Amino acid sequence: FVDKYLQGQHWVITAGPTREAIDPVRYISNHSSGKMGYAIAHAALRAGAQVTLISGPVNIPAPAGCELVQVTSAEQMHQQALTYVSQATTFVACAAVADYRVANIADEKIKKDNEHMQIALVKNHDIVADVAKSAHKPFIVGFAAETQNVEHYARGKLMRKNLDLIAANDVAKAGQGFNSDDNALTLYSAIDKIEIPLANKQIVAKQLVSLINQHYLAKNTE
Ligand code: C5P
Numbered sequence: 001f002v003d004k005y006l007q008g009q010h011w012v013i014t015a016g017p018t019r020e021a022i023d024p025v026r027y028i029s030n031h032s033s034g035k036m037g038y039a040i041a042h043a044a045l046r047a048g049a050q051v052t053l054i055s056g057p058v059n060i061p062a063p064a065g066c067e068l069v070q071v072t073s074a075e076q077m078h079q080q081a082l083t084y085v086s087q088a089t090t091f092v093a094c095a096a097v098a099d100y101r102v103a104n105i106a107d108e109k110i111k112k113d114n115e116h117m118q119i120a121l122v123k124n125h126d127i128v129a130d131v132a133k134s135a136h137k138p139f140i141v142g143f144a145a146e147t148q149n150v151e152h153y154a155r156g157k158l159m160r161k162n163l164d165l166i167a168a169n170d171v172a173k174a175g176q177g178f179n180s181d182d183n184a185l186t187l188y189s190a191i192d193k194i195e196i197p198l199a200n201k202q203i204v205a206k207q208l209v210s211l212i213n214q215h216y217l218a219k220n221t222e
Contacts, residue, residue, distance in 0.1 A: 004048030
């Protein structure tokens with residue numbers, strides 16, 4: 001028996017990396033596998049939520065029953081996130097969005113004619129920060145992958161991006177975080193700090209979804 005405690009809620013989740021094209025055959029990206037975001041989508045579905053998964057390119061299947069919105073670039077993810085936010089009760093930003101995109105994407109494959117080359121980059125929109133500025137502001141959870149001063153940087157992002165919760169993981173620790181099957185998280189609200197110990201991402205996601213809901217209910221019954 002699975003408790004459908006999220007019945008009536010609509011979770012919009014971003015997951016995976018983004019790809020920023022350099023030319024028709026090359027791109028800039030990162031090591032995000034999408035596993036954490038997909039595990040959250042799965043756990044939210046199991047708990048009875050309607051789930052929209054806005055995903056960058058990954059090699060894992062979407063959980064059955066979710067609405068999958070596939071994107072490639074940060075700009076596309078930004079556009080889809082702002083489209084779906086109006087339906088969301090909860091927005092979870094798990095995607096590892098590229099901070100910069102290529103200023104001028106080459107129409108043709110760039111030739112290796114020069115010893116040196118430079119690519120100009122421009123900053124991408126901050127998706128979760130823009131979701132937090134939308135007229136219909138859902139309950140918002142961000143992620144912070146840090147290698148040092150984890151609490152300091154995570155709390156900074158919580159405040160600056162105007163989030164309700166932030167889930168921090170220390171990606172410098174072996175056996176957790178990017179690409180790994182396991183993760184450990186510390187969840188911060190403006191007042192709380194809750195540890196989710198190292199475990200399989202499916203188990204971590206199940207605990208995280210329940211904790212997000214507890215904070216969501218506390219906020220919405222204030
Ligand atoms: O990249 P950063 O550490 O600032 O990411 C923190 C949070 O902000 C994450 O939840 C990430 O998904 C989100 N983010 C975003 N759009 C960006 C950069 C980050 O939604 N352009």
